[in-house]
Amino acid sequence: MSASRTRKVLWSFTALGGAGVAASYFVAGAPRFWANWTVWFLYLFTLALGALFLVALEHLVSARWSVPLRRIPERVASLLLPLVAVGIVALGALPVLYPGAKPEAASDPVLAGKAFWLGVPFFSVRVLFCLALGLLPLWILIRGSLRQDRDRDPRFTIRARRFAPLCMAIFALLVTVAAFDWIGGLDPGWYSDVIGVYLFAGAFLAGLAATTLAVLSLKGQGRLQGIRFDHLYNLGGFLFGFTVFWAYIAFAQYMLMWYANLPEEVVWYQAHLGGLWLGVALLLALLHFFVPFFALVPRDAKGDMKRLRWVALVVLAAHWLDLYWLIFPALGQRPLFSWPELAFALFFVGGALLWLRGAMETGEDMPVGDPFLEEGLEFRL
């Protein structure tokens, strides 16, 4: 398929999805529309933050092997720009889905006590602040990296390494606040300290999987010359390791709440594991842990392009299922899945792919100004 034809197909998918998204608001109702919107906002937000984390991690630990690959997560992280608009629209979900921001919250003594934090004004301020704060690392790390392509100034590398620790703090704040607000806010009586770490695990996996897919697709087009088995192996190793991390965190949260059996904690699991949601949760465990884990156990599999491609696709699908499982039980006891969900998927996946395709055509495929590029290309396991 030629590039312009792919572009046209993507545009038509996005337009079709957009029509479905608009229709779902009137046909399927506002709560379902906003639940879908929140899921997709968080999906792309965490995915972009995960990619940003990969970039910042490289600067933080002065990694050399990933220098030739760095432009890819940088481009994925650029999704944070259009996501500002998506996030602002998502504020519409507050009075519909979030009990603490609903008008009737004032009559609930518990929610009234938390009105300042959960109410629409401060909630919105927080979201806007986080969206803006996310652009700061984008500005410093990614715009600087693009500029280094032209001026080949090694001082950027030093600046990026100095900024990386702060970027990590920003990243931790954004992911934690996003988890507490958008996921915890659906059930204000529920307490879980680890939900931020849980979302981080999913975010990093999603960013990593998107990066891996983009690398493989560019390699399929004959670009990214010099990226070998050794580089892919490291990406695969990261994917492998963080599936375990995600499972560890997910199970740790579940087991502690299951054991303690405190009403304010366990009620959340009753909603999320009750009825058909149990099936969704089991599918999530399968797709988010068991399938990627066992697919990537053999040594050669971690650098095998075919294997990596489908594992990355499974991980990306599992991250959507994860957010679906976190958010949709707020709508009721039965998992809702039909054309509105598909329309949202078409719209957001199509839109994100259009943006990423544009980003992939911009500038060099590798940070050619980075003084460690050569060393990164020579990397061997």
Add this chain to the structure above:
Amino acid sequence: MSETFAVLGLFDSADALMEAIPKVRAKALGRVEAYTPYPVHGLDEALGLRRSPLGGMVLVMGVLGVLTALLFQWWMSAVDYPLVTGGKDPSSWQAFVPIMFEIMVLFATFTAGLGMLLLLNRLPHWGHPVLQSQAIRGITRDRFALAVEADGAFDPASARSALADAGALEIEVLPVPAAGPMFTASFIQRSLAGIAAACVVSGSLLYWAIKLMPVLPPMVHMENQPKLDPQESSTFFKDGHGMQLPVAGTVARGFLPFAMTTPEQSAGLVNPLPRTPAVLARGRAQYQVHCAVCHGVLGDGVPTLTAAYGAKPANLHTPAIRAYSDGTLYGTIVLGKNAMPSYAADMAVDDRWAVVHYVRALQRALNAKDEDVR
């Protein structure tokens, strides 16, 4: 001349070594092995080494570890000794997962470490022939050695020429080192003597350590408690006894107050308990706790405390006592008789009646009629 172990060719760079490997391997003269001062990328592929089976071993042992921990915990907590913890089902899988994870890691790491050292690298090695070569000084510093090792029929001369053709700077023929037998008589004697000496030294050290130093219990979990055990004296109560009678005017749970002050009042009472195996078992247990010390386990008045006890306890099988009504036996327990004190404070009402049943059973057992045996 002794047999040849290998022919070593020395190169002065990793690149020269890598170039020479395919040339030498193509001649198929023997096993080709490389000795380098540091790991060289791509050497494994060039030498055609097979993939290590360690990964597969680790996977199998990891899975075995998970299953072992699962079965072990399930058997212990749900089958052999079910304990309800936190109101959970004893066979809850959630509680087993952390241990399953740990045992998986344990099995996998031990397999990786010990399998690599002992199984695959066949350690402990007592020495490698190449360590005795002239070239080893160079190999551990700045030289890269390619060895053609003898494997079946081996011709050192052609290996020598193959290495020379491949560009080796120096060539050394390495003979098989003369190996002494491992388990000589003196080695075994010295080993046994060493073990014996270690036993004597550690044993005497331990003996004197325990003898000379005060033995402190390593862990005192809840052994020392400020509570009073039965038969203990007490400085808290005025009479100095740890065991106290119930406070006057109070009624403990399960103890019905019963206005009975004379044996005559109790004579007409009827045993309210049915004569079932459960009641008899309870009576037997209570009898053995409270009665058997004096009346004997068979009720024949031959007590276990004969030497310490001056009075003569009653034989429960005398015609007089067998003629007692159930109520009189009950009354004796409550009121005591002669030297026997009242057991009203120690035995619940149902326990007393159960003991009455059991005493009747003892009496019947020693005075069985013919139809009982039939």
